[in-house]
Amino acid sequence: MxxxxxxxxxxxxxxxxxxxxxxxxxxxxxxxxxxxxxxxxxxxxxxxxxxxxxxxxxxxxxxxxRPIDYADSKVVAVKYDYHPLILQTGATRSYYVSVQSGNGTQPVRYFTYWTAGAKNQTNSRDADISDGTDPLTVKASVYPWHHSKLIKLDTAAEKAYVATMTAHYRKTFLNGLGMHVGHLAERFDLIRIPNETFLKVVPKQVE
CATH class of the missing domain: 1.10.287 (Helix Hairpins)
Structure with a gap:
């Protein structure tokens, strides 16, 4: 309504x-x-x-x-999900995430990762890979995260998990004026891996 x-x-x-x-x-x-x-x-x-x-x-x-402040709980309702990554066995080595570059003029990369019973695909616009000391990347830091939770997951999941943030528009006048109430405002996957050796890069085919 x-x-x-x-x-x-x-x-x-x-x-x-x-x-x-x-x-x-x-x-x-x-x-x-x-x-x-x-x-x-x-x-x-x-x-x-x-x-x-x-x-x-x-x-x-x-x-x-209208710019959206994802940290403003009056504008959006933010939900977090955390899932361990499933290791994939390759011909030469094992990996958690595969990355493939897209075609065209836009420098977009496509990520594929596996969680329990599911194969997930996203892109570099809506996700980022973290393989450093800190689980939070520069790109992911523009969104609100429970940083202490990510630090604990580094130990519990051995730095192999995906943290997903989803934000939906709340019932406000401005959201209603923009016809956004109840709709997805943003989804972002923070894909955590121990280091880059657990990343499989799929070469772009040259025609």
Missing amino acids: WNYIGVAAWLLVVLYLIFIIWHIRARHLKMVVRGQKPGLTWLIDLIECGVLVLAVYSLVWAAWL
């Missing part, structure tokens, strides 16, 4: 657009019939159009441009 705030707002903008088209046309026809000079008519036109542009920009900002 909260998302109907956004639906109603867009409907009002469409109705206002129809109104100003009619209003501008009627005003200009009346001016022509009466043989009046433009006077303040053009200023009124600009004001009405300016209000329309401002309203549209506000809705676009709420839906697509």
Whole structure:
């Protein structure tokens, strides 16, 4: 129901657009019939159009441009999941994660890792691999994490686990205006491995 705030707002903008088209046309026809000079008519036109542009920009900002603070519990509900990685036996060595570069102009890498009973795939936009002393990477640090929990998992899971953060939009006016309530705001996988020797790189094929 909260998302109907956004639906109603867009409907009002469409109705206002129809109104100003009619209003501008009627005003200009009346001016022509009466043989009046433009006077303040053009200023009124600009004001009405300016209000329309401002309203549209506000809705676009709420839906697509508004920055989200994932540490703000009033805006998003954040959930964490932790799963041990399953070691894969290769022809030459064992590994936890395989990495393959994507085709095209965007430097995207695709990660594949295994947890209990599941094969998982993600990409470098929504995940990062941690193989350093600290489990938290620079890229992952932009999201809120329980750092102490990650430190404990380093010992309990022998630095072989995936920590997944998912954030969903809460029921707020701005989230409703952007029609985001209940939708996924962000998902990020922090893939922890002991060191880079447990990473299998799949070479990109050259045509």
